[in-house]
Amino acid sequence: MPTQTDDDLALLRSSLREFFAEHYRTGDLAECDPTSEHSGTVWKPLTEQLALSGLHIPEDYGGQGYGFEELGVALEESGRVLLRSPFFASTCLAANLLLNIADEPARQDYLPGIASGTVTATVTAGESAGIWSAEPSDVVFDDDSGTLSGTRNAVLDGATADVLIVSARHADGGQVLAVVERDTPGLVVEPLQTLDFSRPQAAVEFDRTRARRLEVPNPVDVLARTYDQAVSCLAAESAGAARACVDMAVDYAKQRIQFGKAIGGFQSIKHTCADLLVEVELSTSAAIAAMQAAGNGDDLTTASSVAKSSVSETFLRVAEANIQIHGGIGFTWEHDAHLYLRRAASAALLLGDAAQHRNRLADRFGTS
Template sequence: MAEVRVSYTPTEETTLLRNTAREFLSNRLPMATVREMMMTPDGFDRAVWEEMAELGWVGLAIPEEHGGAGYGTTELSVIFEEMGRMVTPGPFFATVGLAVPVILGLADEAQKSGLLPGIAAGEIIATVAAFEGSRDWGLENVETTATRDGDGWVLEGVKPHVLDGHLADLILVVARTDQGLAVFPVGAGADGLTVEQVDVLDPTRRQATVTLEGVRAAAPLGSGPAGDALPRALGVASALLACEQAGGAQRCLEMSTEYAKTRHQFGRPIGSFQAVKHRCAQMLVKVEHARSVAYHAVRVTEDPAEFAIAAPLAASVASESYVWAAGENIQIHGGIGFTWEHDAHLYLKRAKSSSLLLGDPRYHRRTLGDALGL
């Protein structure tokens, strides 16, 4: 089977980004702030978004000619990994992880010039309204329709799981046309559009139900059907999400390890009991594996054959590792880990939710099996 070699060694850029991200997130969005935010109606503070944009994070992987910094997914993935560590709330994944790859993968130059500079500048929060059926991650049964009307289109349908839809200024709607699925940019204030937040498992990453009743839209991205570009863009989103998951899993390992060193029972640190220390060591293995597949995927996005393998590999392995690590973290903490007061549940909720957002591990393995010809 084909094999693509890439470098995993940190570069000057990735090291600088990591240090900046860790510092900003621990000062500006420490766990206490995350917990306050997750109890607010919006689950987010727009002022933070503007600061992230000023730091250049929002436009990091947007080309320079469209107002971004022109870096690739490798650099961007560092921010996701760091945000994963801190269960950072807000629409960073929806906008930067999901909407931007869709625009970059599908839009023509004029559309990119129209959509990306506002996003890069932090003025536009964007998201993608793709999934309908609860297990239809392959978008095979999308029922939202787009019908031609004069020189525009009319959208009809319901999208029940739009990430941060309540915050979005721009919603990229996946709809069925007579030529297949296409992606239509829709502004938040459009007539016939209703956005209603739903209660979610992971309060640090919100969802909304978006209803489209005769919503008028201009040409879809790329002025035609999305074709393979849409699953590829979702693959990029999966790879970035995998880095976020690896970061979260790593933090769970650190929490468990710290606790196992200090918590005493039977007159000794619980980390000296093999029943506990072996769980921690197993977490280490899974975290390293999650990191490896995630790092690999974000580095091969430009190689279609390798990426077809690397993206679902990263998604399934990182998802399972994180859910498992978040569960072990609670177990190692014992009773305190089950309290609202402790942070462990934030990671469990984020982990489980993330493992279902773009496909569950079995879905990704089906995709991977196809790519491997099995």
């Protein structure tokens, strides 16, 4: 893995910010059909010019070979602009799961395409209010026929992914992981109308759908690690979006003149902006720690839940405050503020809400 300095990370952040400023406009999401496919106008240059989809995938599989710290920077910057792309599902869910298993043929078959961006993928696991279940019951894998049967709702990028990695219950008990390719007969997907225009989801039905069973002796452990990594990635992405809200609010407070002075000079606005910045800094620190734990394995479960419970609540608060500071214009469809509130509300529930993660921490340390 290449060694990165703070200057290298700052350069990565700067390059991504410049790229998004040139190639992506957050406000376009307001006119986007939530059920439509991702726009290739961003994904293609993002993967070809910056190789973002393979940032942390090892070079043996066509990736850049960096680590979770670099991935965290990329997620913060993609969250900052509410990037609508396969990046989260494909790189943070599917690629991580494949890297967590020892099925080398499957790695060789799927990781190079994910790394190059020519193949998009996602993961669908049984859930209990956002927390991935160790005993999925809604989708069943039959060994004799090699098929999946059942339904899943709210699958990230489920309508557009080329490859779906499915956690399913074995017909004889236990859990299996299986891969379904997009055009497989018996796979039915229905795009869903979602609150967050930037995060497409779909209902997926498996009707005796042929699937490739992955050689994974410990699927429960693999799903648990992949889940914790995904939670950490979501926290990093949300931290970037939260910071964008604070920057947006502060910029407006400097420009909006009321009673002969910028509203940022009034104590109520000034103190609110200061408090929001402190919250974002604290939650961003938790997200950075979680991404570091994702890379080095240091108590990832604890770090990811701390980050998720902190960042998701902070993001929702600053997104709401951003609208309030903007006043009337903040409530309009034409302004980007509502797009950040939509993402904040969606991200707060995705992969478990803050209360669930605090309960998870309490259970882990025996204080519930």
